[in-house]
Amino acid sequence: MPDVVRRLRATGELGRIRLSWEGEAYHPLVDHYAIYASVDGADEALLAQTVYATFVHSGLGGRARSVRYRIVTVDAAGRRSRPSSAVTGTSVESVAVSGAPIATVGSFDHKSLELALAPNGYAQFPTRFPNDVDFTHGVHAPGTDWAYLHPGPADAWAGRKAHRFTLRFGLDAVPAADPWLAIWLIDTHATNPGTVTIALNGTPVRDVALEKGATRGSLEGDATLPGTVLKPSYVELALPRAALAPGENTLTIDKPAGSWHAYDAIGIFTHP
Amino acid sequence: MIPLERRSFLALTGVSTAAVVLGTGHPAAAGYDGKVPPAPFTLGVASGSPLPDGVVLWTRLAPEPLAADGHGGMPRRPYTVHYEVADDAAFRRVVARGQALASPELAHTVHVEVRGLRSNREYFYRFRAGGEISPVGRTRTAPGPRDTPTELRFATASCQAWYHGHFTAYEHMATEDLDVLFFLGDYIYEYAINANNLWRQGVPMPAPEHNTETVTLSQYRLRYSLFKTDPNLQAIHAHVPWLVTTDDHEVQNNYADEWSETGITPADFLRRRAVAYRAFYEHLPLRAVSLPDGPSMALYQRLGWGRLAEFTMLDNRQYRDTYPAGVVTDNSPERHNPDRTILGAQQERWLYEGIARTRATWNLLSTGVVMAQIDRDTGPGELYSNDMWDGFPANRDRLFAALQRSSATPVVLSGDIHRHVAAELKTDWRDPDSATLGVELVGGSIGSDGDGAETDSFGPLWLGNPHVKLYNARRGYLTGRLTPTELTSEFKTVPYVTRPGALVTTAARFVTEAGRPALNREV
Numbered sequence: 001m002p003d004v005v006r007r008l009r010a011t012g013e014l015g016r017i018r019l020s021w022e023g024e025a026y027h028p029l030v031d032h033y034a035i036y037a038s039v040d041g042a043d044e045a046l047l048a049q050t051v052y053a054t055f056v057h058s059g060l061g062g063r064a065r066s067v068r069y070r071i072v073t074v075d076a077a078g079r080r081s082r083p084s085s086a087v088t089g090t091s092v093e094s095v096a097v098s099g100a101p102i103a104t105v106g107s108f109d110h111k112s113l114e115l116a117l118a119p120n121g122y123a124q125f126p127t128r129f130p131n132d133v134d135f136t137h138g139v140h141a142p143g144t145d146w147a148y149l150h151p152g153p154a155d156a157w158a159g160r161k162a163h164r165f166t167l168r169f170g171l172d173a174v175p176a177a178d179p180w181l182a183i184w185l186i187d188t189h190a191t192n193p194g195t196v197t198i199a200l201n202g203t204p205v206r207d208v209a210l211e212k213g214a215t216r217g218s219l220e221g222d223a224t225l226p227g228t229v230l231k232p233s234y235v236e237l238a239l240p241r242a243a244l245a246p247g248e249n250t251l252t253i254d255k256p257a258g259s260w261h262a263y264d265a266i267g268i269f270t271h272p
Numbered sequence: 273m274i275p276l277e278r279r280s281f282l283a284l285t286g287v288s289t290a291a292v293v294l295g296t297g298h299p300a301a302a303g304y305d306g307k308v309p310p311a312p313f314t315l316g317v318a319s320g321s322p323l324p325d326g327v328v329l330w331t332r333l334a335p336e337p338l339a340a341d342g343h344g345g346m347p348r349r350p351y352t353v354h355y356e357v358a359d360d361a362a363f364r365r366v367v368a369r370g371q372a373l374a375s376p377e378l379a380h381t382v383h384v385e386v387r388g389l390r391s392n393r394e395y396f397y398r399f400r401a402g403g404e405i406s407p408v409g410r411t412r413t414a415p416g417p418r419d420t421p422t423e424l425r426f427a428t429a430s431c432q433a434w435y436h437g438h439f440t441a442y443e444h445m446a447t448e449d450l451d452v453l454f455f456l457g458d459y460i461y462e463y464a465i466n467a468n469n470l471w472r473q474g475v476p477m478p479a480p481e482h483n484t485e486t487v488t489l490s491q492y493r494l495r496y497s498l499f500k501t502d503p504n505l506q507a508i509h510a511h512v513p514w515l516v517t518t519d520d521h522e523v524q525n526n527y528a529d530e531w532s533e534t535g536i537t538p539a540d541f542l543r544r545r546a547v548a549y550r551a552f553y554e555h556l557p558l559r560a561v562s563l564p565d566g567p568s569m570a571l572y573q574r575l576g577w578g579r580l581a582e583f584t585m586l587d588n589r590q591y592r593d594t595y596p597a598g599v600v601t602d603n604s605p606e607r608h609n610p611d612r613t614i615l616g617a618q619q620e621r622w623l624y625e626g627i628a629r630t631r632a633t634w635n636l637l638s639t640g641v642v643m644a645q646i647d648r649d650t651g652p653g654e655l656y657s658n659d660m661w662d663g664f665p666a667n668r669d670r671l672f673a674a675l676q677r678s679s680a681t682p683v684v685l686s687g688d689i690h691r692h693v694a695a696e697l698k699t700d701w702r703d704p705d706s707a708t709l710g711v712e713l714v715g716g717s718i719g720s721d722g723d724g725a726e727t728d729s730f731g732p733l734w735l736g737n738p739h740v741k742l743y744n745a746r747r748g749y750l751t752g753r754l755t756p757t758e759l760t761s762e763f764k765t766v767p768y769v770t771r772p773g774a775l776v777t778t779a780a781r782f783v784t785e786a787g788r789p790a791l792n793r794e795v
Contacts, residue, residue, distance in 0.1 A: 025542075025543045025546065025566065026546055026565070026566035026567075027566075028377070029377075029489065029546060029547065029550055029566075030489075030543070030547075031342070031488055031489035031490055031547065032487075032488035032489065032490060032547075049487075049488050049490070050487060050488065051487055051488045051489065051540075051543045051544050051546075051547050052487070052536070052540035052543055052544065053539065053540060053543065054537070054540055074490075076376075076377050076378075076379075076489055076547075076550065077348060077375070077376040077377045078341065078343055078348050078376055079348070154599075190533050190534045190535045191533060191535070191598060191599075192598070192599075212535035213535070214534045214535070215533070215534065226480070226483075226484070227464055227483055227484030227485070229464075229485055229534065231535070
């Protein structure tokens with residue numbers, strides 16, 4: 001009989017729970033691990049089959065979800081192990097859920113489809129956005145004015161240069177606490193995802209190295225489809241309220257290094 | 273790496289117990305007769321790796337070849353499969369018979385290593401399981417090591433994306449008089465199959481379990497099953513023994529050893545490589561020495577056709593270095609690192625020893641990716657694809673040095689690019705007048721990329737390299753007729769594949785003289 005996996009662990013992150021385990025891979029040869037999950041107390045169901053010893057249960061959305069997992073090992077002859085002992089993980093809640101929106105572009109839904117040029121029109125970027133994206137909240141529309149793909153200097157099709165995406169938004173008054181920025185990505189480049197530099201009204205906020213994706217988000221836009229290879233990732237961080245002012249404020253996202261990333265949504269929220 | 277000769281011996285003497293029991297013709301296969309589900313030979317028969325005294329015979333029991341769990345609709349128990357080899361297609365003169373075990377561990381495939389046959393002869397074979405009889409296959413043995421046959425007729429094939437088109441090329445190839453077929457990689461593709469890429473007309477959309485990138489053993493098995501349901505693929509397997517190697521899509525696009533372009537960690541990727549290699553072994557007529565152990569598969573091998581030709585089957589994926597500077601196409605200084613290898617140190621040593629030893633007139637080297645230098649910058653700059661041999665110029669230089677010390681005339685057979693290309697292999701790529709040490713014949717795809725055209729936007733790039741003598745962007749295959757004095761190579765094309773029924777054309781014919789390699793175009 002195939003071995004039961006050991007040391008099953010679950011680590012909650014924003015929108016996803018990372019699983020890892022240990023187990024003999026080759027003798028007997030593992031066909032796959034069948035991962036069973038019970039989400040928020042619902043009935044246990046087959047979640048996924050993978051040959052890897054890791055799995056990212058993604059697409060959990062912005063709410064905190066509690067998931068109980070067990071794994072069955074299936075070998076090359078079709079024999080099944082008894083289930084592993086269970087482990088429970090809880091995903092981290094997004095400010096897109098817990099906060100109140102100040103300005104948002106697109107829906108936080110693991111899809112790029114509502115954004116401009118989505119899901120695969122990146123080749124039109126240089127002609128449709130010759131001066132990059134400059135989006136004013138309340139004036140512009142995501143479907144025409146915020147490109148789904150943010151090119152980087154590694155992208156020949158976008159002129160091999162740094163591109164800036166700008167989000168302008170209005171404030172009646174500076175909030176009492178630091179607001180939070182949420183950038184959800186449906187995918188990034190697999191080997192060269194690069195970094196983004198975030199600034200608020202010209203004040204540098206942070207440089208963020210993006211996670212490696214699957215290099216598919218330039219071509220397809222729905223990370224909720226079964227069997228999708230897209231690898232969503234998330235950037236959420238506090239914006240210094242000292243850099244804000246009443247009236248129009250300007251958030252800039254520069255891409256000084258790497259290839260493209262593909263947006264799901266972007267938003268600024270008051271922190272609860 | 274143990275040389276093939278020694279590894280075969282070990283397997284046959286029972287050292288590798290698992291391999292012998294698992295479908296390779298050992299007496300331990302007896303005693304598992306019983307009721308077999310009806311019509312289990314849905315995926316045909318095949319033969320491969322011909323030696324002077326034997327050949328590998330393959331089949332699989334799969335009454336429901338597209339059962340989603342990858343087990344072909346077979347109960348989870350072993351079955352005895354009986355085989356017969358005969359001089360004639362009617363099996364009046366049976367010269368060998370025996371049995372092998374079809375077990376669920378290997379998806380009820382069998383790989384019978386028949387020995388004791390006579391050299392340089394045609395044979396016919398078939399299988400029986402329970403009361404079920406398989407289709408008949410034709411195969412042949414190689415000439416003896418000291419014989420000099422008057423000719424060898426071969427074909428090459430690669431890149432058979434089932435979903436992109438019909439295998440009309442195989443339909444025509446199966447009418448040719450062939451001794452061996454060299455398969456040069458991309459037998460399957462790992463991509464999800466759905467409305468975006470199903471260009472093959474007249475077939476139903478495969479079930480949802482095919483609409484996912486293959487990762488598990490079940491998924492890879494299912495992918496082989498789907499492709500092997502094609503009647504023309506079954507016909508060409510039954511027509512001629514195959515020698516096979518892989519390229520990248522048997523595992524994942526552009527992979528290099530344990531490196532994946534989609535960011536999978538090496539530890540996880542090796543688990544995937546293990547199941548991908550297992551499914552490859554299961555579905556092709558390979559010897560037991562190639563049964564993978566975990567993520568390792570002994571695939572590279574050397575066979576011969578008497579004194580006429582040596583066959584060197586290379587593995588250009590399992591041991592290769594990753595991109596020199598992290599990108600596919602560049603001309604980085606790191607490309608020229610003398611340590612870079614596409615074959616790995618062991619395979620390189622084995623290769624150069626073989627080249628030094630051979631007494632054959634011709635050396636046919638099979639490799640998945642293009643070996644000739646192809647500068648992809650049509651202007652004054654230089655750009656190279658690091659996924660091909662161009663990513664490993666130091667390895668290519670070492671190989672060329674070894675080939676220049678040998679009296680055998682090198683002929684490199686490759687695929688990967690879905691285009692017919694013929695190139696002269698130069699001692700100095702920058703000097704068109706420098707000596708030509710061999711020729712490379714790149715066979716176009718069987719199905720990948722759909723209908724194609726006589727040429728396309730990449731044509732000027734390839735033909736901009738003066739040693740490239742042919743570029744054709746149609747689907748098709750290559751045939752070669754090798755004699756002690758010359759090689760006649762023909763590039764065959766079909767005008768379309770998304771619909772069945774296309775006729776075949778000879779797009780180009782070249783003659784290459786032994787000892788004076790060049791591409792002399794006749795057609």
